[in-house]
Structure formats: C-alpha cells, structure tokens
Amino acid sequence: MSTPVKIPTDGDVEYTYEIVPTHFREAKWIQMAEVHPSSSQYVHHAVVYIRPPDSNWLKHAPVAVPFTASTLSDPQDRRDAHGTTSDLLLVYAPGGSPDRWPDGMAKFIPAGSDLVFQIHYTTNGQAGEDQSSIGLVLAKAPPMQRVITLQLNNHALIIPPGADDFRVEAQGTLPNDATLLSFFPHMHVRGKRFEYDIVKPDGSIEPLLRVNYHFHWQLSYRLAEPRLLKAGTRLRAVAWYDNSRNNPHNPNPDATVTWGDQTYEEMMVGFFDVAVPAKMDKEQFFIRGQDAR
Numbered sequence: 001m002s003t004p005v006k007i008p009t010d011g012d013v014e015y016t017y018e019i020v021p022t023h024f025r026e027a028k029w030i031q032m033a034e035v036h037p038s039s040s041q042y043v044h045h046a047v048v049y050i051r052p053p054d055s056n057w058l059k060h061a062p063v064a065v066p067f068t069a070s071t072l073s074d075p076q077d078r079r080d081a082h083g084t085t086s087d088l089l090l091v092y093a094p095g096g097s098p099d100r101w102p103d104g105m106a107k108f109i110p111a112g113s114d115l116v117f118q119i120h121y122t123t124n125g126q127a128g129e130d131q132s133s134i135g136l137v138l139a140k141a142p143p144m145q146r147v148i149t150l151q152l153n154n155h156a157l158i159i160p161p162g163a164d165d166f167r168v169e170a171q172g173t174l175p176n177d178a179t180l181l182s183f184f185p186h187m188h189v190r191g192k193r194f195e196y197d198i199v200k201p202d203g204s205i206e207p208l209l210r211v212n213y214h215f216h217w218q219l220s221y222r223l224a225e226p227r228l229l230k231a232g233t234r235l236r237a238v239a240w241y242d243n244s245r246n247n248p249h250n251p252n253p254d255a256t257v258t259w260g261d262q263t264y265e266e267m268m269v270g271f272f273d274v275a276v277p278a279k280m281d282k283e284q285f286f287i288r289g290q291d292a293r
Contacts, residue, residue: 001018001020001064001066001117001131001132001133002018002020002064002065003018003064003065003066003131004038004129004130004131005018005066005119005121005129005130005131006127006128006129007039007042007121007123007127007128007129007130008123008127009123009125009126009127010123010125011123012123012262013120013121013122013123014068014069014070014261015068015069015118015119015120015261016066016067016068016117016118016119016120016121017058017061017066017067017068017069017116017117017118017119018064018065018066018067018116018117018119019051019058019061019062019063019064019114019115019116019117020064020114020115020116020117021063021064021114021115022109022112022113022114022115024109024110024111024112024113025111025112026111027108027109027110027111028108028109028136028138029106029107029108029109029138029139029142029143030089030101030106030107030108030109030136030137030138030139031100031101031106031137031138031139031140032098032099032100032101032135032136032137033048033089033090033098033099033107033134033135033136033137034090034092034098034099034134034135035048035090035092035132035133035134036132036133036134036135037092037130037132038129038130038131038132038133039128039129039130040094041124041128042121042122042123042124042128042130043092043094043119043120043121043130043132044093044120044121044122044263045091045092045093045119045120045186045218046091046092046093046117046118046119046120046132047088047090047091047092047117047118047119048088048089048090048091048092048115048116048117048118048134049086049087049088049089049115049116049118050086050087050088050089050107050108050109050110050113050115050116051086051113051114051115051116052086052110052112052113053110053111053112053113053114055086057086057116058072058116060072060073063114086116087107087108087148087149087281087282088148088149088271089107089109089115089134090107090134090149091149091184091186091271093184093186093218094216094217094218095216095217095218095219096184096218096219096220097219097220098135099220099273100137101147101181101273101275102181102226102275103143104143104144104145105143105144105145105146105147105179105181105275106139106143106145106146106147107146107147107148108146108278108281115134117132117134119132120261122263142278143278144277144278145179145275145276145277145278146275146276146277146278146279146280146281147181147273147274147275148273148274148275148276148281148282148285149271149272149273150172150271150272150273150274151269151270151271151272152170152171152172152235152236152237152269152270152272153170153268153269153270154168154169154170154239154268155259155268156259157241157257157258157259157266157268158256158257158258159190159241159243159256159257159258159266160243160256161243161253161254161255161256162243162244162245162253162254163241163242163243163244164242164243164244164246164247165192165240165241165242166240166241166242166243167238167239167240168238168239168240168241168268169236169237169238169239170236170237170268170270171199171234171235171236171237172234172235173232173233173234173235174229174230174231174232174233174234174235174274175231175285175286175287175288175289176231176276176280176285176287176288176289177228177229177230177231177276178228178229178274178275178276178285179226179227179228179229179274179275179276180208180223180226180227180228180229180272180273180274181222181223181226181272181273181274181275182220182221182222182223182272182273183196183208183209183220183221183270183271183272183273184218184219184220184221184270184271184272184273185211185213185218185237185239185269185270185271186218186267186269186270186271187213187215187239187241187266187267187268187269188215188263188264188265188266188267189215189247189249189250189251189263189264190241190242190243190247190249190250190257190266191213191214191215191239191240191241191266192212192213192239192240192241192242192247193210193211193212193213193239193240194209194210194211194213194237194238194239194240194270195207195209195210195211195237195238195239196208196209196235196236196237196270196272197235197236197237197238198229198233198234198235198236199234199235199236200234205236209221213239215249215263226275229274231288231289235272237268237270239268239270241257241266243255243257251263251264252264
C-alpha cells in the first residue's frame with residue numbers, strides 16, 4: 001500500500017480500504033499470491049480485490065490513501081464497499097499460506113486494473129501502523145483455466161446467549177461446470193467447527209471437508225486432486241458456534257450474537273476456489289449454461 005495506516009491504542013477500527021494501481025499495461029495471469037502485513041499483530045484479516053479499469057466500484061474513493069466506508073461521500077460507494085462482486089485475488093488471515101494455483105490454472109488481472117486492499121485491523125493496547133503489501137508470481141504461459149473465488153455466506157445468523165453448539169448453514173448451486181480446488185472457512189471468536197458438503201439430488205450428503213475451527217490460526221485447505229463438479233451441483237457450508245462460558249475466547253456469553261465486522265460479532269463465510277475456462281469471468285460464470293471455451 002502506498003500510505004501506512006495508523007492503528008489507535010484501543011477501540012474498534014472500521015474496515016480500512018486502500019486502492020493500489022497496478023500500472024499493468026497488459027493483462028497478467030497470477031500463479032501465486034501472498035499478502036505481507038508489515039505489522040501482523042494488528043491484521044485480523046485482509047481481502048485483496050481486483051478492480052478492472054471499466055469498473056464503477058468505489059469510483060469516488062481516493063487512490064493511494066486509506067479510507068473507510070463511512071468517510072466516502074457517495075452513498076453508492078458506501079454500500080458497495082461491503083458488497084462488491086469484484087473478483088477476489090486472495091484472502092489473508094493468521095495462519096494462512098500463500099495461494100498457489102496448479103499449473104495450467106491462474107488468476108487474471110486485466111490491464112490497467114487496481115488492487116483494492118480491504119483490511120480489518122484490531123487494536124492491542126499499543127498504537128502502531130501497518131503498510132501491507134502483496135507478492136505476486138506470474139504464470140509462465142497463459143493458462144487453460146481461470147481460477148475464481150466464490151463464497152457461501154449466511155448474513156442472517158442469530159446466535160442465542162449460552163449456546164454451545166449453534167448450527168448455521170448456507171447453500172448454493174453451481175450454474176456451470178467448475179473444477180473445485182480449495183476451501184477457506186472464516187468465522188470469528190465463537191467459531192467452533194466448519195464443514196463443506198455436496199448435497200445430492202436424493203438429499204444425501206457427501207462431506208468434502210470437516211475441520212475444527214480456530215480463529216487465531218485460519219487455514220486454507222487444498223484438495224490433493226482437483227475435482228470436477230458439474231453444473232447443478234449443490235454445495236453446502238455448515239458452521240457451528242460456541243457462545244457459552246466454556247469458550248475461553250468468548251467476549252460475552254450473555255450476548256445474542258449477529259453478523260458484524262468486529263470480532264465480538266460473528267461471520268459465516270465459506271470461501272472456495274474453482275477453475276473455469278480461461279475466457280470465462282465471474283459474471284459469465286453465474287449465467288447458467290455459459291460456454292466460454
């Protein structure tokens with residue numbers, strides 16, 4: 001990022017954004033990517049989006065200057081700051097490893113794109129600053145398949161006080177064929193377990209991943225062998241939360257917990273990477289029956 005972000009001693013920090021021009025004169029295929037926080041003790045998580053040159057997303061936001069959604073003057077930009085459909089380049093959380101996509105598969109950055117860093121900072125009693133950066137490794141040749149990051153979310157979660165095994169799920173159907181590559185579950189401090197499944201037409205469940213979740217060590221999980229999923233495949237993500245006094249990380253077991261950005265609130269996000277034909281972008285992928293070969 002061009003400008004360091006100052007972190008206060010205490011209190012909540014709104015999601016911070018910074019738009020970083022790539023100055024790419026030609027399109028780039030990315031084989032590997034990694035976020036490098038300069039002060040990782042403050043970085044709760046980071047998401048780096050790809051903003052192509054024809055995008056109107058955050059069109060009134062400053063470039064190379066940190067900002068938050070509440071400081072934007074245009075109401076549309078404030079809404080979009082938390083709900084963009086732009087391509088994700090990668091997601092970072094403590095414990096995560098660099099993203100590396102298999103040979104013949106890569107992420108795509110159009111010429112003239114900007115990278116939008118969205119970072120959630122947390123305070124720790126000592127003021128500081130962060131100037132995160134990103135490392136990229138370019139593919140040696142244009143790939144046959146393009147990697148896109150999708151997600152299953154449930155924003156409507158309401159976790160009762162004291163609940164020690166509260167279940168929340170989200171489902172979605174693939175509109176086109178895709179090769180499943182990896183998973184990245186994300187919750188906050190009440191997160192307990194996370195699961196990804198295929199829901200078959202007869203209602204039976206095929207588990208794809210089951211993990212015990214730990215907020216302070218969030219991992220991505222890559223399939224040993226990528227798996228082709230046909231259009232119409234129904235995917236399910238299921239999360240369990242511990243809002244009881246038995247959870248040592250629980251800030252308030254007497255609270256009813258809903259979706260929110262801060263760690264004392266909760267999230268339920270099941271990121272997953274898939275590979276599609278190289279000429280197919282995310283918007284095309286969600287048009288059922290597309291053929292971009």
